[in-house]
Amino acid sequence: MAARNVIRTLIVETPSKPGNLGKVTTAIGAVGGDIGDVTTEQVGPLSTVRAITVHCESEEQLEKVIKAIEALENGIFVRAVSDEVLHAHIGGKIHMTKKMDIRSLADLRKVYTPGVASVCQAIVKDPEKARYYTSIGNTVAIVTDGTAILGLGNIGSLAGMPVMEGKAALFDHFAGISGVPILLDTSDPDEMISTIKHIAQGFGGILLEDIGSPHCFEIEERLKQELDIPVMHDDQHGTAVVTLAAVISACRNAGVDLKNAVVGQIGLGAAGLAICRMFLAYGIKQVYGIDRRKEALDRLASYGGATLNSLEELMQTCDIVIATTGVPGLIKPEMIRQGQVILALSNPKPEIDPEDAMKAGAVFASDGRSVNNVLGFPGIFRGVLNAQAKNISHRMLVAAAEAIAQTTKEGELIPHPLDMSVHQAVALAVEEVALLEQKEIKNTN
Numbered sequence: 001m002a003a004r005n006v007i008r009t010l011i012v013e014t015p016s017k018p019g020n021l022g023k024v025t026t027a028i029g030a031v032g033g034d035i036g037d038v039t040t041e042q043v044g045p046l047s048t049v050r051a052i053t054v055h056c057e058s059e060e061q062l063e064k065v066i067k068a069i070e071a072l073e074n075g076i077f078v079r080a081v082s083d084e085v086l087h088a089h090i091g092g093k094i095h096m097t098k099k100m101d102i103r104s105l106a107d108l109r110k111v112y113t114p115g116v117a118s119v120c121q122a123i124v125k126d127p128e129k130a131r132y133y134t135s136i137g138n139t140v141a142i143v144t145d146g147t148a149i150l151g152l153g154n155i156g157s158l159a160g161m162p163v164m165e166g167k168a169a170l171f172d173h174f175a176g177i178s179g180v181p182i183l184l185d186t187s188d189p190d191e192m193i194s195t196i197k198h199i200a201q202g203f204g205g206i207l208l209e210d211i212g213s214p215h216c217f218e219i220e221e222r223l224k225q226e227l228d229i230p231v232m233h234d235d236q237h238g239t240a241v242v243t244l245a246a247v248i249s250a251c252r253n254a255g256v257d258l259k260n261a262v263v264g265q266i267g268l269g270a271a272g273l274a275i276c277r278m279f280l281a282y283g284i285k286q287v288y289g290i291d292r293r294k295e296a297l298d299r300l301a302s303y304g305g306a307t308l309n310s311l312e313e314l315m316q317t318c319d320i321v322i323a324t325t326g327v328p329g330l331i332k333p334e335m336i337r338q339g340q341v342i343l344a345l346s347n348p349k350p351e352i353d354p355e356d357a358m359k360a361g362a363v364f365a366s367d368g369r370s371v372n373n374v375l376g377f378p379g380i381f382r383g384v385l386n387a388q389a390k391n392i393s394h395r396m397l398v399a400a401a402e403a404i405a406q407t408t409k410e411g412e413l414i415p416h417p418l419d420m421s422v423h424q425a426v427a428l429a430v431e432e433v434a435l436l437e438q439k440e441i442k443n444t445n
């Protein structure tokens, strides 16, 4: 089944007679529309109005659905078509709010002047107190230059704002962290690094998001060296953590020894190269990759991976195939080898739909909606902020991946993203490693 990225709510009016809803749903299903929610908006003596959410593969299929409903005639028609996703974004998805009541003048003078001045002075005396008396220690900047927004390409940071707001909403929901989108209008590494360094003191951590390769590598490396707060490029390490977790689960389910499995990576950009590095560091011996860019292949070789000549060769060679190219439909069903694990992780559309991959013989298949860095970044930052860690180490990332794999139910690749216990398990695992590393540093000094 192809991805159903066209989601619309149809406002459908029918005569108030039993059986009409059944006729409508049958008509939708007959042309391949997938029904989500159905709510009754209005019931009158003569007619009933319902909002029916329909998931379609394309605008063309949506048109067919509308025509199929209207072809029922006898007083059945589509009154309106609303785009729920666009509608849900009106006014944005986040809002900064206060934690203290402002009901009296006394409250006002505590929250703001003159009371607040004494807090400023306490921070002047001891800058460390800023963590205690402000929200800085619980706030993460979500920084993008807009050069690799999902798989949509270099569409600019303004157009990337809905994604950044989404990450902020997820930070709040899954980890109680305030995420603040920062849209940069430069993708020059020196300018980006300088800007981020100038604003860093207002944040407990920096999440770099949807910054394209290869400049993302230098930016993250330099910021990690030059700042004393945790910095993580989510498309690299958040994705690598969740992919490692999925692959651990796949091998556990299939009774395969992961370290001896042959892994193939299609697309060696931010996500792909970080996945390869993570796998090699985890002890997986054979990691192969392909990319259109020679520079990306050279990078893989420098990390200890090997390159192959073509997509076809990679599909023939590898037991586990991971794709992060941003190219929908790149993997054809006839390329799938019996028993392969296929993770087609590009958003918003995968390189192959998991159902097509399974039909073609894959033993496990998933896409970027399920194997998604949402399972990693909230808990990772919760853990490092709790521990007041100054960095995010490889050991913390592996601990996060193992925590995700441990919370995955038998027979599945990855836990449900709405299961709060996964995010709590990731946070705890990361915090424990962070505290352990702090102890180790103390002991060696």
Ligand SMILES: NC(=O)C1=CN([C@@H]2O[C@H](COP(=O)(O)OP(=O)(O)OC[C@H]3O[C@@H](n4cnc5c(N)ncnc54)[C@H](O)[C@@H]3O)[C@@H](O)[C@H]2O)C=CC1
Pocket (backbone or CB within 6 Å): 148, 149, 150, 151, 152, 210, 211, 212, 213, 234, 235, 236, 239, 266, 267, 268, 269, 270, 271, 272, 290, 291, 292, 293, 296, 323, 324, 325, 326, 327, 330, 345, 346, 347, 348, 367, 368, 369, 371, 372, 373, 374
């Ligand atoms: N599921 C998840 O959690 C995540 C998914 N992604 C997805 O991965 C995709 C790539 O993201 P990034 O790595 O940030 O972008 P990127 O631009 O850094 O990397 C894409 C790479 O794919 C290569 N490529 C493109 N077409 C190719 C082809 N036909 N054959 C071989 N290589 C090809 C490019 O040369 C580039 O190196 C996007 O669609 C994004 O949505 C990224 C991060 C997280």
Ligand SMILES: CC(=O)C(=O)O
Pocket (backbone or CB within 6 Å): 149, 150, 151, 210, 234, 235, 346, 347, 368, 372, 373, 374
């Ligand atoms: C999930 C994500 O970060 C991406 O597709 O870019």
Ligand SMILES: [Mg+2]
Pocket (backbone or CB within 6 Å): 150, 209, 210, 234, 235
């Ligand atoms: Mg991303």
